[in-house]
Amino acid sequence: MAEEKKKKAAGSVVITVERCKGCGFCVEFCPPHALKLSDQYNVKGYHPPALISREMCNGCNMCGMLCPDFAIYGFLQNKKSGKGSDRER
């Protein structure tokens, strides 16, 4: 618990659900395993990813770098503005 407090970087992701083709790269290689494939389908019939829990994401954007469809982007949260979300676009 104490450790978690130390974690300065809090991150989140933006997922453009309709671009996702469900390849699973983001889920598999998210360093803290913060993502899962959602149960829902997008219009193309793929399961896009979703954050398992916000707290797990460190905003490293490994997911974004790996995503071949430019469908996800991880970022460091700016707590002041609160900008950023794992909401879909």
Add this chain to the structure above:
Amino acid sequence: MAEEKKKKAAGSVVITVERCKGCGFCVEFCPPHALKLSDQYNVKGYHPPALISREMCNGCNMCGMLCPDFAIYGFLQNKKSGKGSDRER
């Protein structure tokens, strides 16, 4: 003198004078330096080679191997038949 006697291989060359283009390869690289460029011209205007002296040739055919115009051929003399010559063809 004694050494010369030991030299078993006696050779000679056939020169097809009209094929020669006077490049000098045969003369320059004949191991015992047995050739010289003759003073005469062939019809193409080149100086073909000639044996300086029969005795010097050992029939190694280095000249023939080097000649880019297939104009000279060195061979081991068959003393019995006396076949072979540095005569021109």
Add this chain to the structure above:
Amino acid sequence: MNADPAGVLTGAHFIDGDHACCEGAIAAGCRFVAGYPITPSTEVVERIAERFPRVGGVFIQMEDEIASSIAIQGAVWAGKKAMTVTSGPGFSLMMEHVGFAAMTETPCVFVNVQRAGPSTGLPTQPAQGDMMQARWGSHGDYQAIAVCPNSPQECFDLTIKAFNLSEQYRVPVFLMMDECVGHMTERVLIPPAEEISLVPRRWFLGSPENYEPFRAGPDMVPQMVKAGDGFHIHVTGLTHDERGYPNMSVPAQEKLVQRLHDKITKHSATIADYVEDQVEGADIVVVTYGITSRTALPAIERARKEGLKVGHLRLVVVWPFPEHRIRELASRISAFVVPEMNMGQVVLEVERCSAGKVPATLVGHTGGTVHVPEDIYQGIVNSRKGR
């Protein structure tokens, strides 16, 4: 000579034109194919790759089309029947070797499954835009033969014909397919091997002393030998004499190049292959080749129903062009209509040969799809109005 039964898949098949072309080649005795993948022709070589090891053939995917188009010629001189397969961009790259085949009288087949150009264009959509290229694409004067199938069945049949013509006249022969025919699946009946007649290579059977590789008899086509038989032949793309030796003189050029020309033009009546339907007594003749010979049919029928006297002249062999027949018809009919999936290529020849006697109307388009029958119908109707 008949086909080798080992290679002939006798029976009824439901396959596309690309696959049928492959089977035609195998039936024709082709045992060497070099190719480089390109849509929409790749299925031909994919099937070749699968089938060849079972019939004694060698397939190699080369590094490019240039290599493919010369590798087949090496194989021909080693005694094989050989072909390469491509589409527009690859065909453009093969042009130097079309000329080499013509000059060295190397029988071989080039398959071009035409797609819409120019350049990369529409890689997966049909056109007939390479017809003039098949006639004029390599530098210098030469003659070749081009054959145009309109169905998977014909992809089979005409591939065999292409090989036969190629062996008969020792020229490169072009099988000018198009994406529509190549990717269309229909019933293909492959006859028993003994019903498939093949033109064997025109082998010279005498001894080396009596052989001059490029001396031709009265039919202007020299006899061939292959590498490895002790003839010690020489083959060059330079102008050469009967022995095959380079000869840089105008008379040598005249003798050789004139013969290469004549061996096709003087046999053009024999090579000609066209199908006529109600041409006798026709007022308008629709000239088609390849897939347009089918897409034009609804239009022709409709026009006939409406009382027009429409004949249909379908060219199976487009090059050499059947000049004679067009000239004959021109003096008897009142119009030619030429649907082409291009902006006007073969129509130029129809126009030339009709010598102003009758108009030759193009029904063309820029490619990417087959004709709408309505357009051809309008072409027929307008050709009457034009008068």
Add this chain to the structure above:
Amino acid sequence: MNADPAGVLTGAHFIDGDHACCEGAIAAGCRFVAGYPITPSTEVVERIAERFPRVGGVFIQMEDEIASSIAIQGAVWAGKKAMTVTSGPGFSLMMEHVGFAAMTETPCVFVNVQRAGPSTGLPTQPAQGDMMQARWGSHGDYQAIAVCPNSPQECFDLTIKAFNLSEQYRVPVFLMMDECVGHMTERVLIPPAEEISLVPRRWFLGSPENYEPFRAGPDMVPQMVKAGDGFHIHVTGLTHDERGYPNMSVPAQEKLVQRLHDKITKHSATIADYVEDQVEGADIVVVTYGITSRTALPAIERARKEGLKVGHLRLVVVWPFPEHRIRELASRISAFVVPEMNMGQVVLEVERCSAGKVPATLVGHTGGTVHVPEDIYQGIVNSRKGR
């Protein structure tokens, strides 16, 4: 716009056609040449290699003709005028990139110093056997322009013209020389730079937001920008829309390819360039291009002396073909005679356009040398007899 004086060797020179072509290119503003040696064209690039470093040009000898013919197009998109130089076998290898230039509307010049073919043929001897290849050598439908000089002076003048036409219409332009013209040395007068008018690139001068690289105005030729100017253009050999983006649809193909066609054919009257001598009132018209426009002169004079009414129509621009003028003449004269250093290429177009009204007689040969005037004279005389 006038030529840059820095590149113009104003004065009288005694140089051959290959060298004159080099000077013409420099005067025309060409500052990038990529080439690959081939007889009889190599002297052009040899002189370029020597001259370019003094005029701000870059020459590179590429690994082959394929590379050369696309490297120049890269240079054009970087803002340069560019050309490549070759002869038959190399020209055949360039065919894919002729189509790319046509499709991407890349202005550039291809020089072909023709030698006798087919294949390697007679590398050091003249012919005009690649004329139809210049029209039809690449796959798919496209239009290009071909210009034929008959002297070193014209190798200079028409190289400039080739660049100008290329910039005006954004098409590949072929300068179709031949070995005779290329290796013939004569006086070449290079005018002062201010007397040389150039067509500058048709630059787009607005801002990126308002720019669509392949949207054309009424003259059907879009304006260009170059790489590095912040427009972030996209150029593709695929069928594309006005933004330059691939669009694999039939309407996109129709729109694009039809425009590429029309921008030349609809301007063909403007592009046409021919020289007439005693054509008015002529009975027989000799149609020539390139060196035949000179070798035919003794024959024409002789025939005239003997009382024949012989006109001379010399095509400076062969493609697009001056259909209209031939059609006009066909209805007024009694015969065309077409001397060509090939087995009949341009004569086919003359025949087509004369529409059976008058015969078009070829005086051809297989290449390797220029015509004997006697042959052309006989052609003229026989054309009368033919009637």
Add this chain to the structure above:
Amino acid sequence: MAEELYELDENLPVNPVESLLRMDRMPHIWCPGCGIGTTVNCFAQALESSGLDLRKTAIVSGIGCTGRVAGYLNLDSFHTTHGRAIPFATGLKLANPELKVVVYSGDGDLSAIGGNHFIHAARRNMDVTVILINNSTYGMTGGQVAPTTPMTAVASTTPYGNFESAFNLPALAESCGAVYVARWTAFHVRHTTKAIKEALLKKGFSFVEILAPCPTLYSRRNKLGDGLAQMVYYRENSEIRHGADTKDVALEFQGKIIVGKFVDRVRPTFGEAMDRYLRERLGADYLPATAGGA
């Protein structure tokens, strides 16, 4: 506070690579699990961080699935003919030395039909960066054998297994004179990004080979699973060996993958040598090329 995060925000952060892409052309044509898109992220990040002027950066592709990259990048971009991206890039670069020219294309495009241009550009040390996506096959045309397909692998034109050795591309590039040679995989996004950045900033012929999955036509046909399975394979079987002798980095069917930066050396580029020699020989008479001019 948690709530804050979930407030709908019109100004959601946008993936910065998007500004380098032609988003109006999305979705792209690549299959699910295709690795090409991943490499594009690396390229975009590398370019961004390189500090290069995006106005002066041009990208050239040949034909193929990878060949489509040029068309998705918001740069001056050229989708040329199959195999000819390098000579086109050569013309572009020599005609305007101010441009940074990147060639981005497929293994088949650059090493089969385009192999000659590859070796000659490396020999000349032409100042271009070549990014080659090695997916072991010709994706665009349906999965034929490529010069990079490992021995024994099945492809549509080698239905009984491939019987040609694959090129060892880093060794080939080095033997011809490339000044920068690296290999990574689509899994190694950070390393790849760094390598591309280094290559972009290197003068001369720099070469980055990136292994990427083609699930549709290579992995599935070879029973290697989907794109993700290939990526996992990369993670588990790659060995980073900077400075490895390129003779030792040949790839084998499902063998170990040696990745890393293999070559980083200096020699004059074509343009530099040209300028130096011409200046030496011609002195003031030498007029170097400048941008534009038509």
Add this chain to the structure above:
Amino acid sequence: MAEELYELDENLPVNPVESLLRMDRMPHIWCPGCGIGTTVNCFAQALESSGLDLRKTAIVSGIGCTGRVAGYLNLDSFHTTHGRAIPFATGLKLANPELKVVVYSGDGDLSAIGGNHFIHAARRNMDVTVILINNSTYGMTGGQVAPTTPMTAVASTTPYGNFESAFNLPALAESCGAVYVARWTAFHVRHTTKAIKEALLKKGFSFVEILAPCPTLYSRRNKLGDGLAQMVYYRENSEIRHGADTKDVALEFQGKIIVGKFVDRVRPTFGEAMDRYLRERLGADYLPATAGGA
């Protein structure tokens, strides 16, 4: 006895290489002092002593001065198009595996326009012997720069000196997979003969580079004297280093010339691998190609 020798003798011995040449085509077109003819002697001797069946030996050339070799050899001989001897040879060999196929051509032909075929044939380990005459230039067309012209040398298209590095051809061949790689010069007639013989008897892609003078268009233009001067240069500046690392054998303008046998290794040829895999996969269904058939 001396007299004997000078007797006119109708049966003067004939140079045995003549039986391998088309003497009816002599004189050949090569210039005085051109080294190509010398290499032909080596080839003829090597072929003779190899014991290969001359009926089953075919020679393929491209275009160039060296390209004329095919036409002078009394074998099945093919003078193809510029740069394409190797793919022609590939077709010849695969269509009749009984043939021994030799490619004999120029440096420009094989490494400029033909470079791609060279690297791919080496990669495939196509069973052909490639003899490349490196005269540092394009002789036939008048002495233009070649990919083998050393930096700084003058050529007709590099009047101010060449600013491209030359290929290190042995390194290129090795990196692509050639199984036999040697370099000699026209001066080293015995070594060259031996190397050609070894190459002829080797299975797979064997490569012999032979440096030879082109006095007319290379040596004179570079003030290096005539053919003989070049031959003397070879004698004095060559160093035999068998097994040298090919990375170390690059040539420089009038620099030291490392000669020797650099590579001699075994790997399956294209044909062998094809036969093995197809037999494995197809068993009795596999029907290997045989000679003839048309």
Add this chain to the structure above:
Amino acid sequence: MARTEIKIGGFGGQGVILSGYIIGRAASIYDNKFATMIQAFGPEARGSACSAQVIVAEDPIAYPYITSPTQMVLMSQEAFSRFSPELAEGGLLITEEDLVTVRNLRPGIRHLSIPATRIAEELGKRMVLNIVMMGFYGAVAGVTSKEALRKAVEVSVPKGTEALNLSAFEKGWTFAGR
């Protein structure tokens, strides 16, 4: 019926082309009619919409493209929205029940649907949904004989999967009889 024009649509992986092939093969090889099959082809086809056209006729088929389809088998929503408007008046429309929501159908269309995916899944292999579809299609469309279609299925599916596919076929056929 002289000429039946059939369009089959869906997305990649559903076996659309194979379905077209099976109908064509059944008609032309086993029923001795004439059939022409054309597949939509293009880099765009990758992963997204996918279709096949089949013409079955008593006489040789001249024009090889369908101009006014009289039968459609559609297995995705996208295929439905793209293709269904082209269906000829009085035509037959077959859809995958769970994947296609049928809306705005013109009157005069005979519409039938089948949960082919579900049935396939029940059989243990989602992949055979197209064969279920073929069974259903065969039973309701009347273009080919049952024997012909069965045979075509049998020889067109991958070796070793014949039994599974034939039972999928039967499931589809009997579903139609419900």
Add this chain to the structure above:
Amino acid sequence: MARTEIKIGGFGGQGVILSGYIIGRAASIYDNKFATMIQAFGPEARGSACSAQVIVAEDPIAYPYITSPTQMVLMSQEAFSRFSPELAEGGLLITEEDLVTVRNLRPGIRHLSIPATRIAEELGKRMVLNIVMMGFYGAVAGVTSKEALRKAVEVSVPKGTEALNLSAFEKGWTFAGR
């Protein structure tokens, strides 16, 4: 003379082409006439026979090849045997005295010879034999003015060798006056 057709023949290295170039340049650039020069070209030219054709005329030259040469400058035996039969009746033949043995000359030919090689050797450079020839030719042929020919020599020879070449030219010219 409306049209003079000149053939120059010899072997490679004798400067045959340069001779043709000099005549052509003199006529067309300095004498303001028209001149066309064509060189025989071919792989065969290598080392063996070599020739140039020059036409000099008052009017523009249409047909660029010579058809009936009226002047010949021949510097080798091979050139003599190959070309001399083509010389027009009444033509001028100039040969290199030591290299060409003139035989079987048709009557009506004006034949002159000069030991140009020897003269060149006396000047210390065998290479300038062609310029000696040009001086002689200029003096006897009357096709170009002396000034024009001199000027053409001056600008056509390699930089730095002008003086030597001009004195060779003069030697040839004065030899004719002997």
